[in-house]
Amino acid sequence: MRVGIIGLGKMGILHAGIVNALPSSKVTAICESEGMLTRLASRVLPGVSFYRHPAEMAEEGNLDAIFVASPIHTHVPIIRELLRSNARIGIFSEKPLATNGTEARGIADLARRQGVVNMVGFQKRFSPVLRHAKYLLEKRAIGRLQFMRCYSYASDIFRKGSGWRFKKGTGGVLLDLGPHLLDLLLWYFGEPEVISAIEQSYYSSEVEDYVHAVFRFGADFVGSFDVSWSKRHYRLPEISIEVQGTAGSLSVCDDYVRIQADKSVEGVIEAGSKTFQRAAFDTGVQFLLADPEYTVEDIHFLDAVQNRTKVEPDFQTAAEVSQLIDQVHQVASRSEC
Amino acid sequence: MSNIFPTLDKFLLGDNPFTGVDHLSQERARERLARLDTKKIVQVIDTAFANGAQGLAFSTTPIIYEALREMKRRGDKIDFGLYPLLPYAQTYVRTATEKGLLGLAQEVLSKLNWKAKAKTIAGGGLSLATFDPKRVLRTYIDAELELLSNNAPENARVKSIFLHEIITDLAISFDAVDLIQGYANHIMDSYRVMPGFETRNFPKFVDFARRCELKLDQISILTPFNKVGFQMNPSREACEEVLNRSVGVNIIAMSILASGYIDLSSALQYLKGLGDIKSFVVGASTSAHAQETFSRMHTIFA
Numbered sequence A: 001m002r003v004g005i006i007g008l009g010k011m012g013i014l015h016a017g018i019v020n021a022l023p024s025s026k027v028t029a030i031c032e033s034e035g036m037l038t039r040l041a042s043r044v045l046p047g048v049s050f051y052r053h054p055a056e057m058a059e060e061g062n063l064d065a066i067f068v069a070s071p072i073h074t075h076v077p078i079i080r081e082l083l084r085s086n087a088r089i090g091i092f093s094e095k096p097l098a099t100n101g102t103e104a105r106g107i108a109d110l111a112r113r114q115g116v117v118n119m120v121g122f123q124k125r126f127s128p129v130l131r132h133a134k135y136l137l138e139k140r141a142i143g144r145l146q147f148m149r150c151y152s153y154a155s156d157i158f159r160k161g162s163g164w165r166f167k168k169g170t171g172g173v174l175l176d177l178g179p180h181l182l183d184l185l186l187w188y189f190g191e192p193e194v195i196s197a198i199e200q201s202y203y204s205s206e207v208e209d210y211v212h213a214v215f216r217f218g219a220d221f222v223g224s225f226d227v228s229w230s231k232r233h234y235r236l237p238e239i240s241i242e243v244q245g246t247a248g249s250l251s252v253c254d255d256y257v258r259i260q261a262d263k264s265v266e267g268v269i270e271a272g273s274k275t276f277q278r279a280a281f282d283t284g285v286q287f288l289l290a291d292p293e294y295t296v297e298d299i300h301f302l303d304a305v306q307n308r309t310k311v312e313p314d315f316q317t318a319a320e321v322s323q324l325i326d327q328v329h330q331v332a333s334r335s336e337c
Numbered sequence B: 001m002s003n004i005f006p007t008l009d010k011f012l013l014g015d016n017p018f019t020g021v022d023h024l025s026q027e028r029a030r031e032r033l034a035r036l037d038t039k040k041i042v043q044v045i046d047t048a049f050a051n052g053a054q055g056l057a058f059s060t061t062p063i064i065y066e067a068l069r070e071m072k073r074r075g076d077k078i079d080f081g082l083y084p085l086l087p088y089a090q091t092y093v094r095t096a097t098e099k100g101l102l103g104l105a106q107e108v109l110s111k112l113n114w115k116a117k118a119k120t121i122a123g124g125g126l127s128l129a130t131f132d133p134k135r136v137l138r139t140y141i142d143a144e145l146e147l148l149s150n151n152a153p154e155n156a157r158v159k160s161i162f163l164h165e166i167i168t169d170l171a172i173s174f175d176a177v178d179l180i181q182g183y184a185n186h187i188m189d190s191y192r193v194m195p196g197f198e199t200r201n202f203p204k205f206v207d208f209a210r211r212c213e214l215k216l217d218q219i220s221i222l223t224p225f226n227k228v229g230f231q232m233n234p235s236r237e238a239c240e241e242v243l244n245r246s247v248g249v250n251i252i253a254m255s256i257l258a259s260g261y262i263d264l265s266s267a268l269q270y271l272k273g274l275g276d277i278k279s280f281v282v283g284a285s286t287s288a289h290a291q292e293t294f295s296r297m298h299t300i301f302a
Helices: A010-021 A035-044 A054-060 A072-085 A101-113 A128-138 A178-189 A292-307 A315-336 B026-035 B038-050 B062-073 B089-111 B114-123 B133-151 B165-173 B177-191 B202-211 B236-245 B264-273 B287-301
Strands: A002-006 A026-031 A049-051 A065-068 A090-093 A118-120 A145-153 A193-200 A210-216 A222-228 A238-245 A248-253 A256-261 A272-277 B011-014 B055-059 B080-086 B156-158 B160-163 B194-198 B220-224 B250-254 B279-283
Touching: A002 A010, A002 A054, A010 A026, A010 A065, A010 A292, A010 B165, A026 A054, A035 A049, A035 B133, A049 A054, A054 A065, A054 A072, A065 A072, A065 A292, A072 A090, A072 A101, A090 A292, A101 A315, A118 A292, A118 A315, A128 A178, A128 A248, A128 A256, A128 A272, A145 A178, A178 A222, A178 A238, A178 A315, A193 A315, A210 A315, B011 B038, B011 B287, B038 B062, B038 B287, B062 B133, B080 B133, B080 B194, B133 B156, B133 B177, B160 B177, B160 B220, B165 B177, B165 B194, B165 B202, B177 B194, B177 B202, B194 B250, B202 B220, B202 B236, B264 B287, B279 B287
Parallel strands: A002 A026, A002 A065, A026 A049, A065 A090, A090 A118, A145 A222, B011 B055, B011 B279, B055 B080, B080 B156, B080 B160, B160 B194, B194 B220, B220 B250, B250 B279
Antiparallel strands: A145 A238, A193 A210, A210 A222, A238 A248, A248 A256, A256 A272
């Protein structure tokens, strides 16, 4: 398969590295608007065609699939151009799909109408640990859910930053670190109602560095959500979800899922305490760059493009995440008034 | 020909617990990090060396430089090997996130000392308009190694220099033969030690090294080997198979405890049953842990 990459940031390089190492795909085209970066990459990748405009790449590149890994606010206009120029190409977008729910919903509907295979980079869904947590919750291993707390933290921002990540409308921690955790919440528990939310800036002048929200998932299942990129001592971005049910409790992070089950659920879990470590699930991937879930994700996408099948998580899923982000912002701004 | 370079030490202390790296639990890494200070890190290093560790494998982080400076300050005369891993990727990933790739390049330039900077600018090394990845890598390595030699105790000696997996594995994917050859030649010519490569794609790396015309007995490969196949790609079996047919290759096994998932005894039994592994790197977060780990390794591999 011939694959194009849009945007040579760290995610673009990561996907390019994985795709190029897989046996049935090659990166044959790269689109990057920054001229110096293009010159830089062309020194290392002599066999790749470089473009400045996505539509040009889609039209001339003879591509099967494209990964959109440019800044968030460019995703929707780029995907719109790709859909206009060549509806046959499968499109993968890095998360989040858009800067707001309306745009995300619009582009998701357009892609669906055109029958284009599409996917969004919520790679945590391919983590065996996070998948196992979903399995345990679905099998009611801790009974009916009562309350939860969760966070997504990173030690990234301790001074004023510049660029689109720090501009109102295109940046902020909720758009940057929030989507993975919100996607997991939607995947595990369904759509919540945002009861309350607060946003706070510490280092950034236009965007929030910290967000706290309270969600209601059902009549008696509630929980809190915390996200910050200014959390001290988190060398790597980290996600955690702790949930209590009527028959036990479960906590899950990138490294393990720990369950305390009051009673056995046949074929699912024995009563008592058990921790499933990441190492217990690790089975190796064809080519590893960063975490194995990126490879699994890319293989899923490329298989779906090849077989013209639907793949999860897609643009529709991503639109739900963007709409939830909008709701948190709206509720937070109402509480400030 | 391999004996033109210093021989690799068999037992190396890794620095992951000192820098907050734990592939099994970030929570545990944070707790450890909160407990550790330079004095305690130096104690762990001392205990490891007293119990059979002969070298230190590390990312070039400020905390490691601090520990080395402390050992130098107290006038350590102990002979041991230094195995730096370059670049310290996490810092650069964070900078790239915050400032973009161009910002990253500027930051790297700003960190070089004035001599390296003058040399770089004169050679056009980090001028992005005439960007040469090989030259940037060379300049960066020289700057880091100069910093290391200024900080290391008198009898510590660099035995191999490892290229971080993010660079090695990207180079495999993009078949960046020229970059890897340039790196290997620079390490061999300028430092007279084995060029080292960290990888989590061992079988693919061995094929790639052959394409780069690197002699496998003149490079070292830092890669995971453990009985549960943790971080062994594409599979434990494939890595073992390549190990068994790669005669003379200098493997330094890492992740031998699968980040603490496997107990020491069964981890060492597995490694003992493997083919030709030259060295083992393992981290220790306390002196007691260092003593147990290295004395057991010595007993089992004696």
